[in-house]
Amino acid sequence: MWAMVAKETGSSDVLTLVNIEIPIPGEGQVLVKVEACGVCRHDILVRQGVFRQNVSYPVILGHEISGKIVSTGKKLKKFKTGDRVVCLPWSNLCCVCKYCQTGRNASCPDAILIGDTGLNGGYAEYVIIDEYNLVSLPDQVPYDEASFISCAIGTVFNAVIDIGKVTPRDTVLVTGANGGLGIHAIQLALLSGARVIAHITSADAMDELLNFGVDKVVFTDRGEDFSPIIDELTKGNGVDVAIDCVGTPTFRPVLKSMAQYGRWVFCGQVTGDFVKFSPAQIFLKGINLLSTYGSTKDHLESSVRLVRDGKIKPVIAKRFSLEDAKAAHDALEDGGNAGRIVLTISGENL
Ligand SMILES: [Zn+2]
Ligand SMILES: [Zn+2]
Known part of the structure; x- marks a missing residue:
């Protein structure tokens, strides 16, 4: 699959399009074909090396992911291949600590933000997501608008x-x-x-x-x-x-x-x-x-419902293709954008 990898910290020039193996979902995980990924200021801070907590390089950035499940690991409880999904930005949640038990997963000591470490992030054609972090995406909500619902x-x-x-x-x-x-x-x-x-x-x-x-x-x-x-x-x-x-x-x-x-x-x-x-x-x-620090699954589900019902309009500032991630980062750093910058990852131009 094609993925935009930051091999080290630096300017947007460190973003490099590379071809890597499609990952295989483990138990309780799914493989999502990424349709869109929001470009968050956090991504810039990770790329620059300003944000370093639990970050490792090379890294595929991107935690604001929407897409479709294309394969599944064993022991899934709810989701199946073909489902449209958005996700909380975490992986590796323990699900038993006091924060996980109260929905405040952002503070789980085991939590890893997707796109902060290793080659599993949203700036790619495929990403592995733990089932716990998935939320169903209604057909009425387009992928690009859905991608950043959790974060933004x-x-x-x-x-x-x-x-x-x-x-x-x-x-x-x-x-x-x-x-x-x-x-x-x-x-x-x-x-x-x-x-x-x-x-x-x-x-x-x-x-x-x-x-x-x-x-x-x-x-x-x-x-x-x-x-x-x-x-x-x-x-x-x-x-x-x-x-x-x-x-x-x-x-x-x-x-x-x-x-x-x-x-x-x-x-x-x-x-x-x-x-x-x-x-x-x-x-x-x-x-x-x-x-506030992040959002809970309840916040994500409530926000998806508001978007589905037309009560909240996700505002997209600009769309870029995956290979133009550098331009997307430059646009975010230049400022003056109304709403979120989004990578639309169709694979057609790759
Ligand atoms: Zn974000
Ligand atoms: Zn936990």
Whole structure:
């Protein structure tokens, strides 16, 4: 099979198309013919060598996978050859630790993120997935839109619905609103009945965000203090919930934009920089600092249902073929993309 392999850390030039053996699924595993794979910022960080935890090279990147089961190992409980599937991004889950038992598989000590180690990732024609991590994909949902539901939609489902507990009474600020997380966070906040203010630092997605029903799009330069605009838009009250997909660059303006007793949910960090703050700035306003780490199978299943029912639209910024993975990485690093960049892996051009 053809696979895009990062043989070592470096620029996007390290991505090399190679032909390797199709892997054989073991007990409790399936072989998925990959139809699409989302290009996540995590992939860039692994390729660059910035993210190193449990990473080994050479590696086939990619954990945002959709496809069809083409063969199975023994002892499968539910899935069979021919099934359309999406998956949680993990392999090797123990299924017995306190995190696995409560669905928080991201924290399982045995968990290996698919695409972080070895030659089993989504930037390939085939990938091995443990059955436990599979979720059925309804026929109505196309593979390219499905690929990133777990990572880009499940994560913000967790942030907006479970952790942020957004209600129709809330005014919600979403930072990085044009990104893969943000553009789905605004949809979930709107679906929850909230008033939504979107902050962006690239004008590309302005119309798209307004078309979704966002009340205001605040467009500033990166690092600029946009809190006076939020103050004006909320008549001095601030926002009840911040879904923060950016982290350090927006920390100060978000801090100044929070309402009394606001809920501030961290779900992204785009730089390696630290922030300085006084705890008094937090507790004197009664601000709740919250965060999300990945999504659970419940989040994935709920998100797939919302997409199937047309309540959430997975937004694809650009599509690239597998052999153009380098261009896909360059496009993500260049920024200015509304939604997720996706590799569509038909095999036709390989
Ligand atoms: Zn991802
Ligand atoms: Zn576990």
